[in-house]
Every structure is written in C-alpha cells, then in structure tokens.
Amino acid sequence: MNKKTIRDVALKGKRVLLRVDFNVPIENGVITDDTRVQASLPTLKVCLEQGAALILMSHLGRPKGKGYEAEFSLKPVADHLAKALGRPVQFAPDCLQAGAQVAALQPGAVLMLENTRFYKEEEGSVKKADDMSDEDYAKKKADMKEKQKAMAQKLAAYGDVYVNDAFGSAHRAHASTAVICKFMKLNVAGLLMEKEIDYLGRAVEAPQKPFVAIIGGAKVSGKLEVLQNLMKKVDTILIGGGMAYTFLKAQGHEIGKSLVENELLQTAKDTLAAATKAGVRILLPVDNVIADAFDANANTQVVGNEIPTAWMALDIGPETVTRYAAEIARAKTVVWNGPMGCFEMEKFAAGTTGVCKAIADSGALSIIGGGDSVAAVNQSGLADKMTHISTGGGASLEFLEGKALPGVVALNDK
Numbered sequence: 509m510n511k512k513t514i515r516d517v518a519l520k521g522k523r524v525l526l527r528v529d530f531n532v533p534i535e536n537g538v539i540t541d542d543t544r545v546q547a548s549l550p551t552l553k554v555c556l557e558q559g560a561a562l563i564l565m566s567h568l569g570r571p572k573g574k575g576y577e578a579e580f581s582l583k584p585v586a587d588h589l590a591k592a593l594g595r596p597v598q599f600a601p602d603c604l605q606a607g608a609q610v611a612a613l614q615p616g617a618v619l620m621l622e623n624t625r626f627y628k629e630e631e632g633s634v635k636k637a638d639d640m641s642d643e644d645y646a647k648k649k650a651d652m653k654e655k656q657k658a659m660a661q662k663l664a665a666y667g668d669v670y671v672n673d674a675f676g677s678a679h680r681a682h683a684s685t686a687v688i689c690k691f692m693k694l695n696v697a698g699l700l701m702e703k704e705i706d707y708l709g710r711a712v713e714a715p716q717k718p719f720v721a722i723i724g725g726a727k728v729s730g731k732l733e734v735l736q737n738l739m740k741k742v743d744t745i746l747i748g749g750g751m752a753y754t755f756l757k758a759q760g761h762e763i764g765k766s767l768v769e770n771e772l773l774q775t776a777k778d779t780l781a782a783a784t785k786a787g788v789r790i791l792l793p794v795d796n797v798i799a800d801a802f803d804a805n806a807n808t809q810v811v812g813n814e815i816p817t818a819w820m821a822l823d824i825g826p827e828t829v830t831r832y833a834a835e836i837a838r839a840k841t842v843v844w845n846g847p848m849g850c851f852e853m854e855k856f857a858a859g860t861t862g863v864c865k866a867i868a869d870s871g872a873l874s875i876i877g878g879g880d881s882v883a884a885v886n887q888s889g890l891a892d893k894m895t896h897i898s899t900g901g902g903a904s905l906e907f908l909e910g911k912a913l914p915g916v917v918a919l920n921d922k
C-alpha cells in the first residue's frame with residue numbers, strides 16, 4: 509500500500525483520533541459478533557504501547573441523523589471494548605461535545621465517542637423532495653457539504669494524528685472517514701486498513717494464476733460492476749446464487765419462479781459474450797435445488813436447468829458443486845463474494861458450504877468478502893483455512909470493482 513501507516517509516524521504523547529468500524533450486530537444490548545472489535549485491537553494496542561491517547565470514532569447502524577437513539581448507541585460497544593482491551597474505556601455521549609474529556613486524556617487513556625451518525629452531517633447526504641427545484645436541491649446539497657466540513661473540522665480539533673482503520677467504511681466519503689483529512693496534518697492508515705488493502709490488492713493486482721472468482725448473492729445488479737472488473741483479471745468466474753437465474757434465462761432456460769431481473773437479460777447476454785471475447789470462462793449452474801415455496805420447510809428436489817413453472821431455484825445442485833470444486837482445486841488465487849444459495853435455510857446451504865469447503869481444501873490464496881459469504885465461512889467453521897476474510901462487505905466489493913475508496917485516497921502518501 510502506498511499510504512502512510514501508524515508505523516510511519518511518531519505517536520508518543522500524541523492524541524490519536526482513530527476511526528474504527530465498530531458497526532457490529534447488537535441484540536438486546538448484547539454484541540452477537542465482535543469480529544470488527546477484535547480486528548481493530550492490533551492498531552489500538554500499537555498506539556497505546558507507543559504512548560498515545562486514543563479518541564475512537566465510529567458509526568453504528570443507520571440512525572436517522574437526528575440525535576441520540578438508544579438502539580444505535582455505541583455505549584455497549586465501548587464497554588465490550590474495555591473487556592477486550594483489558595483497560596478502561598471512557599465514553600463521550602455526544603461526539604461533538606467531547607472537548608473537555610479529550611483535553612483531560614493522559615497517554616494510554618481511551619475515549620470512545622458516541623455514534624457519529626447521530627449527526628446527519630456525518631453522511632452529508634440530502635434527499636430531493638418531490639416538489640423541489642433542481643436549483644434548490646443543488647443549494648441544499650452545497651449547504652450540507654459545508655455543514656459536513658464543519659463537523660469534520662470539529663472532530664479534527666480533538667486529535668494530533670488521524671488514523672483510519674475503518675476499512676468497512678472506506679468506500680464512504682463521510683465526515684469522519686474522509687472529509688476530516690482536510691483538517692488534519694497527519695492522516696495515516698491503521699493496521700487493519702493496511703492488511704485489507706494489501707490482501708485485496710495482492711489478489712487483484714498481481715494474482716497467481718489460475719485466478720478464480722466466485723460470485724453469488726441475490727442479484728446481478730449488485731454484482732455487475734465487480735463481474736466486469738474481475739473479467740479483466742481472472743481466468744474463471746463461477747456464478748451462483750439468485751443472480752445465476754437471470755443468466756440462465758438469458759440463455760433461454762425455463763427458470764420457473766426463480767429470482768430474475770428481466771431488465772438485465774440483455775446485459776447478462778452481453779456479459780457472457782464479453783467473457784468469451786476476453787478468454788474468461790464463466791461457469792453457470794448445471795443443476796439446482798428447487799423449492800415449491802421460499803420457506804425453510806418447503807418441498808425440494810434437484811433438477812437440471814429447466815425449472816418447473818411453480819418452482820424456484822434456491823441453491824446450486826450437487827453436480828454444480830462438484831464442477832465448481834474442481835475449478836477451485838486448480839486455482840492459486842480465489843476471490844469469493846456472495847452465497848451460492850439461500851444458505852440461511854439449511855435445505856439450501858449445501859452449495860455455499862460446498863464452495864466453502866473447496867476453498868478451504870484448495871491451498872489457494874483466498875480472499876472472502878461480503879457479509880453473507882463471511883457469515884457462511886464462519887458458520888462452516890472453516891474461517892481459519894481462509895487467507896483473508898474481509899471486515900468490509902461494501903468496501904471490499906467496491907475495491908474489487910476497481911473503484912478508489914475515498915477513505916484510503918484521503919490518507920497521506922508514503
């Protein structure tokens with residue numbers, strides 16, 4: 509990575525303003541998966557060992573941007589972090605009113621700010637009302653940009669050094685993830701950010717061949733750009749999940765009640781043609797697990813690519829798993845984004861689990877991105893067999909699409 513990291517700057521006695529991604533799932537005040545907290549610990553520890561005081565910023569969920577909402581409070585995360593870190597974590601209940609607490613921080617102290625998204629300026633987006641003229645909308649957007657800068661400037665005043673370790677939010681140009689860098693002299697990456705960019709970069713920039721991409725998930729529309737970008741780099745693309753059925757329909761198959769995006773049939777055809785032209789093999793399912801309802805207890809059967817009218821395909825079939833596994837076994841680099849079926853329901857999980865096992869057995873450099881594929885890997889107990897599991901679903905997807913991530917672009921070059 510060509511960006512400075514915490515290893516390139518002196519942190520002793522400094523106030524480090526650290527953007528983390530603590531957007532963790534919480535049920536009834538209890539964190540149900542603390543992967544993102546754990547993943548941030550190396551950066552926190554290095555900063556503290558170097559004698560810095562830490563001011564942590566994060567968002568959590570999607571509050572309305574109109575102030576405090578208990579369900580989106582980061583207080584339970586601050587308490588959880590204190591246990592994980594083994595030292596006290598102070599809490600500032602309003603991220604923009606923490607000046608006195610920040611001023612009192614001693615080296616080695618940790619202060620967590622409340623959810624930055626309690627302020628709408630964090631995201632800085634505005635909606636166009638139906639009756640709003642283009643001119644008024646442009647003015648409203650410009651006003652919001654100014655307010656966003658003002659928020660970023662207030663946050664920037666807390667720290668001497670800005671560290672961005674929030675890979676999961678790096679694809680957003682928000683006040684605390686990118687705009688803030690305009691107001692800080694030193695903007696560097698944390699260790700998690702560095703690791704994410706290094707692994708993803710290694711996969712897409714200088715991959716060992718054969719390079720196989722496995723792309724699944726619900727819709728073609730969500731994965732079109734990633735398909736188009738990966739096509740320039742990979743040897744083979746294995747397609748599964750709901751998106752496979754738009755491709756199969758485009759090829760003239762009967763897909764019954766399976767998920768389809770009819771408006772993308774031509775795009776699907778064009779994508780297949782472009783792949784042939786580029787010498788990239790795109791593999792589609794040859795058999796499918798179909799169901800008579802979208803239900804965990806539905807009746808199921810395995811059929812080829814002609815799906816009866818009243819049925820829907822909810823997973824790739826066993827023959828497809830065998831074929832995909834053979835491709836994965838030959839691969840030296842594997843990127844996987846999106847499940848092969850409705851893996852949340854046991855009857856439709858075999859395709860995703862099969863792919864997961866094949867990656868684990870392959871010995872290839874494997875990069876897993878996207879919330880659902882990561883959940884599937886964790887569910888299968890094979891997480892430690894993967895080279896890198898990304899903490900950022902959307903961010904890893906945008907990286908694989910070849911897009912620059914604003915949170916990374918804004919950091920100081922080496």
Ligand code: AMP
Pocket residue numbers: 724725726727730748749750751767821822823845846847848849850851852878880
């Ligand atoms: P995405 O967010 O686009 O990666 O999509 C993930 C979701 O796609 C998961 O919740 C899966 O249950 C769903 N999914 C995967 N395969 C299918 C399918 N064949 N039909 C409908 N939904 C699917």
